[in-house]
Amino acid sequence: MKTIKFKLGVILLLALIFGCQDDEGIVGDIVAPSNVNMNAEIVGMDANNPNGDGSGLVNFTTSSDGAITYRYDFGDNTDVVVAPSGNITHQFSLTGLNTYTVTVMASGIGGITTTTSMNIDVFSSFEDQEAKDFLTGGAGNSKKWYWAADKPGNIGLGPNDVQPGGEHTWSQWFTSNAWHSDKLCMYDAEFVFTQSADGKVTFEQLTDIAYTPGDFAASIGVAGDTCHGTDVAPTLDGVKNVSFSPSNSNATVDGEYRGTTINFSDGGFMCWYVGISSIEIYEITDSTLSVRMLDASNPALAWYCKYQTDNPND
Structure with missing residues (x-):
């Protein structure tokens, strides 16, 4: 009996040794492309x-x-x-x-x-000088923006994919109230767009406030439907370069949006943190900005955000 146990032990030991050698062989040499x-x-x-x-x-x-x-x-x-x-x-x-x-x-x-x-x-050849001037106040100027917290629909959610009834261009699934109760922490956010004399545009968020809606928050493992800072959204701080490009989504075409997309460099965003640095303008005036963006965790979701130049906290 002892002899049998000894032989079994040897067999198991050899299996472990050769098993480890096989695993090492699978990895192979690390070679640069x-x-x-x-x-x-x-x-x-x-x-x-x-x-x-x-x-x-x-x-x-x-x-x-x-x-x-x-x-x-x-x-x-x-x-x-x-x-x-x-x-x-x-x-x-x-x-x-x-x-x-x-x-x-x-x-x-x-x-x-x-x-x-x-x-x-x-x-x-793409240019939307009017949008640049609305955002900044014109060449050589800066303009401050805020959430349209005192207006209904300052946040909305709808489908990105075309629905059976054709809906995909508006906040079909959710439209916030003014001063929506679970979003109060974000309404102190402030933003500045600046246009240099030669027409270059930059953006900066002046407050360390990043609101993470539930789906996106779950995808990055943080609390949802609340505000976070740079510990969760490290790209929140700093001056970002801004470029403009043609919008090419179905929503822009079918909803007859303006057709201009705002692109932020270095992971920039306007407080609503869903892992996206490009936002479609669907309406802009000298004092209001309404945009649409996808959710990086689920591109089937389209978020709608509204901003204004009047400080709702005054």
């Missing part, structure tokens, strides 16, 4: 339009040996974007002909990265 090749196709480029048709759209394709995903930095102060396949379309929105340095980071096993860059000249 090689032969990284990035190509760019400017939409509308031809003999008469060597830098594109003015849409600012560029299709990028990257391939390599050993990469499992790719990240793009487009060199235009927008967020770095992950493209697992290496294929992505980006819209450059700075008006006129501009040169951008686009960098792609090919990541392999263990996260080791190989980087390559290229310069690209892109022409964009």
Whole structure:
């Protein structure tokens, strides 16, 4: 009996040793991706339009040996974007002909990265000077904005996908009351848009208030339907560059929105924290701003936010 137990023990020990060796073999050598090749196709480029048709759209394709995903930095102060396949379309929105340095980071096993860059000249004819002036007060000026807390519908929620009845352009599922009871913590937020003399626009939120609705809060593991600070939303602070691009969502087309999207650099947002740094304008005047945005945790959700230049707390 002792002999049998001894043999079984030896067998188990050998199984563990060779099992560990097999596991180590699965991981293999950590090798940086090689032969990284990035190509760019400017939409509308031809003999008469060597830098594109003015849409600012560029299709990028990257391939390599050993990469499992790719990240793009487009060199235009927008967020770095992950493209697992290496294929992505980006819209450059700075008006006129501009040169951008686009960098792609090919990541392999263990996260080791190989980087390559290229310069690209892109022409964009999109402009919404009126929206820029409404937001900022015009070239060389700044304007402060607040939540439209004293107005019904300062927050709304609706579907992003077209519903059986066609609804997807308004806050069909939820429309807040004025001074909505579970959102009081966010109504002290203040925002400033500034336009330089040469037309460049920047944005800054002056208060460390980030409101996280339930679905998005759950996706990042924090309390929902309440306000947080930079501990939860580290991109809250700091001056952000602002660009404008054509809106191309179904809601903009079907709802006949203005057709302009505001893009914040470096993860910027206007207090309503759902992981999105681009917001569609559906209405803007000299004193009111109404926008629509998706929810990064669930793109089927569309949020509606209203802001104004009158301080509702006065």
